[in-house]
Amino acid sequence: MMIGWSQFSEFSHCIEASKNYQNTDHISEINESSIQDCSDACQSNAECDHGVYLSNLRQCILKDKKGTSVPTTNNHLFTIPKLCVPGCSMDGTDYSGHNIMSFDTHDAFECQELCQANPDCVGVVWIRPYHSFRPRGCYLKRLMNVANQKSLAGTISLPKYCLNSHKAQGSFFVFEDSAYQFIGEKMSFSQARQTCRDRQGSLASMETKEEYLFIYSAILQLNVFNSTTFSGNYHIGLTKHIDG
Incomplete structure (x- = not known):
């Protein structure tokens, strides 16, 4: 089409x-x-x-x-x-519940900026000016799950961070001082770890909350817009050792 x-x-x-x-x-x-x-x-x-x-x-x-x-x-x-951020904005989409707080904002991007300033926010739902329920309402979310995604005309959803704003060379994305690559292949943990080593990297360990929220945003976008390639479980660089 x-x-x-x-x-x-x-x-x-x-x-x-x-x-x-x-x-x-x-x-x-x-x-x-x-x-x-x-x-x-x-x-x-x-x-x-x-x-x-x-x-x-x-x-x-x-x-x-x-x-x-x-x-x-x-x-x-x-x-x-009117508003379309490549691979990020979800037009006519709502994630009900899990609100942290709400504001009135001029547009969806101002709403997203408030989310980025809030350490507990993972994404937002913004309501268009003509909607009968709280026009220009901005809702900060502590959880946005693909399984709870629903259609609602007059709303726009955005994760905390849009991947296209962090695009680097090739298939890499940069956040703070690190570069990330998301690989849509099914692997065991050991295979995923070795794949990263072969590419002179390591599995992400998410050492800070902001790093976790960036990866959360990335996985949400990949699951929504590339669901046939990115879905299911993801490997991270954590292991558990039990003594004795």
């Missing part, structure tokens, strides 16, 4: 195919546009919440909010949210 849109591929996790939203108002329509044009137009319009792109007509419709989601048989229809 994304054929011909390779320039948009890193944002493909945000695009909803054949899914429309009721109870919304049109802001404007743009003809002879591409899906990238549609995304750019929504980004530059303060009232826009998402764009609806009709690929067969090359038409973009900007909308101001999301109501009830409605599946459609039109396989030329694509919904594009």
Whole structure:
């Protein structure tokens, strides 16, 4: 379905195919546009919440909010949210419960910054301005479990740290003074340890709480956006020795 849109591929996790939203108002329509044009137009319009792109007509419709989601048989229809952080933002997603505290913030990124300043926060759920329940509400979470993930129009979820902000050379990510590589292969503990040694590294030991929270954020993103490759158990550099 994304054929011909390779320039948009890193944002493909945000695009909803054949899914429309009721109870919304049109802001404007743009003809002879591409899906990238549609995304750019929504980004530059303060009232826009998402764009609806009709690929067969090359038409973009900007909308101001999301109501009830409605599946459609039109396989030329694509919904594009205004906010999309590659491999990080979860549009229309909620993680209920496990709240630390809540605030009112201007946008989801301000909400995420509050999470980064809180030592117990693992991620946030932010509520869009048009939502009937606490518009612009920012909820800091002490737990975000993929199993408890649910759809809720008008919300955006973000982990504490977005991996794309820590991208280094190749497949490495940098946090504080360390570089990390996440390998999506099933291995025993000894195999994983040797694989790290072969790459002149070691299994992560998570020596500080912030390091733990960074890895927590990374695993959440990998499980959500690369679930066929990254799921299940992970090996870390800890062993237990029992004397006697």
